[in-house]
Amino acid sequence: MNQRPDVLPLVSSPTWSLLLACVLGLAVALTAFSKPASADAKLDAWIEGVWPDAEAAGVSRKTFDAAFKGFVPDLKLPDLDLPGRPSNDARGQAEFTRAPSEYLDRAYLIRLATTGKDLAAKHKATLEKIERELGVDRYSVLAIWGRETAFGHHKLPHDAINVVATQAYLGRRKDLFRIELIAALKMLESGVPRSLMRASWAGAMGLTQFMPSEYFKHAHDLDGDGKTDIWNSIPDALASAASQLKGKGWVAGQTWGYEVILTREADCGFEGPTQERPISEWAKLGLKRANGRPWTEAQLALSAYMMSPAGGYGPSFLVLENYKVIRRYNMSDLYAVFVGNLADRIAGGGDFVTPWGGTGPQKTSNIEEIQQRLMALGYDVEKIDGKVGSNTRKVIGLYERTNKLKVDCWPSDTVLDHIRKAAAR
């Protein structure tokens, strides 16, 4: 795209035209100084700025030039740092914009679990090999595949290079995506065809959604054909996902967590990793497994923290180390509960005992106000971001507990009104 100023008009009188030419010449000169370079020149300069890093990573100039040939940033992607875009723009990150009951839709989980059980039988030998070699159970591996691409049924709409280059050029997390861009260029250099590199809006690829940087750390050639094909080889894709979980600290032979029933002594104000303790301590506070089974001695010795994604309006869980590992895979509590629960369902159990209830959406501005006011009142608010994360639910719960309100750990209008009145007093 050429965005140079329009051509100057011609003037007939020689004197006037000379004078005018001087004035206009000055104007053009000033414009040249005060205006930023054209979008193309800026982009070209940015691309050249990427080259030294790409070269240092072993990318050839030929691969580099081919990758950027005709590159136009995709301004429709979410999470870009563009004038006029709202600061909390997180389209595409369903974890932050949908209610827990919607994200953890029971019917969808049941459908995925049914397919997952069929696939567990179909790929039995592969999954056994993964368990032996990588120590990650088949149900968790299948659950990642189900969550990420509905077992390969999601069509990935973007070209990976375009996505990570756009995010590295214009995104809110430029540094992170610059690393992904270099890794994606390395993938091209290593012979991965560009046509295979279809991606999500964030640049994740293949059956289990690998970021380019993770590809070099964890891609695994399980079928032994000498190629690591996370796109078409189910053994390779599943082993790569398992390798990622293992690399992030997966504890072999352990589950992700247990649904529990909260008590007056252990309400949802106990949520979050800062209040982690042995399950024996939780048991002393009266926490029981939702399915009615007693805690075993081995379980009582484990360390766990409480997670109540819908506050008092849905199931609560005591989550273990592997929950944290799934969160390292994708930094979202709803994602981790989804994957853990889907794994349980594929294994033959997993229905939530407490249903996901009516927690209507709350306006970002109202959540921010609650966070700000609670922070001003001295509560341990981690950040003002307008999102209902585990810390926000916890501090609301603590406020409700202190003020003898119903402890539901949810940013309702009721608690907002109460906090406003408390601030006014």
Ligand SMILES: [Ca+2]
């Ligand atoms: Ca292979």
